[in-house]
Amino acid sequence: MSLAIPAWLPLATLLVPAAAMTAPAVARADAKNADCKVHAVHVVKEGDGTIPKTLKFIEEELRSDQFAAYKGFRLLEVKSLKLALKKPANTSMKTGHKLGLSLLGGDKRLKLHAQLTDRKGSGSLVNLDYTIDNGGVFMIGGSKYKGGRLFFAIQCVGR
């Protein structure tokens, strides 16, 4: 017995995953947890403009006009944070800065709270609430550091 496969099936097999890949990412409904990564990035004016492989995920940003004055890019460290709903998690960076993140909610987009404390630990540099697509990158920085500037790229994925 031969099984007839409709002509449209292979096409649909191709198109459906393609459509799924192009659809904007949304947080899983009512995310109760989130896994976050914080990349500490050091940018300096001297350098050949090479962006290390570990920073390729923000290459577009680092090549933008905002960072046009900088030619050297270096990943200082990566920290992972596991967030539970409305339970703040904090991490100390080796630069002395402290970053606190909290998952405030996650319906279609993640709602997060972030607070960056200065390297002396004495004061808040910025304190904000924001919403972002699942897996989206948000950057905080500008502090002077070793002849350049320091940036933190924050990326969270809801679960």
Added chain:
Amino acid sequence: MTSSTDITPEDLHAYFDGELTGEARARVEAMLAEAPEQQAQLDDFAFMRGAISSSLEEAAAEVPQARFEQVWDQIDREIDREARLQQAADSEPGVWERVGALFRGVRGPLLAAGAAAVALIVIRPWEGGSDPANTGGMAASNPASEPAPKPAPPPTAVPTPQDQLAQNADSAPREAEPLPDPERNDADIQRIEFGGRTGRVSQIEGTRGTTTVIWVTEEEPSESERPL
């Protein structure tokens, strides 16, 4: 006799600004000695200059050092951007750009033809699958003389950012872990406080939407990078 009308306003301004030298300066000074009206005008200039510069200095004193540095950085970025644009404009087009320019007019039809060809390659074998006699088109083959096709591998699910993060969490070392490529970066800031220091919010337009960058101000413990 020297008259004050011999001193033109241009001479007076140039003298006041210290732009005259030698003979010209001596000439104006000699004329000013006999022209009290012009001398009074010079005094007015000096008074106005003092008033303006002191008010500007006061205003500048109220602007934090960090703000000046932000402005310098912005100027640097602008200069660098202009230089890059100029460099791009001056550079010779590459081989691919020239090839692209060659086909610019027919790019659409070429792409459509390519897509149609790919669709044919994909669809035709399936159509002939139930009828070995049907071996037309690019899928022509003799199923009887060929080994049975291998079963297709199980469909590979498109990795979600969650899966990639989980995968990365298991791989070492942390510093070398790649992040999952973000799909959209658009963020909405609902509340923000800059902790009493200056700061600003900027946005970078890109292929993944708009990436938000919060610029804060924090000095290094040592001396400032850029003395003003």
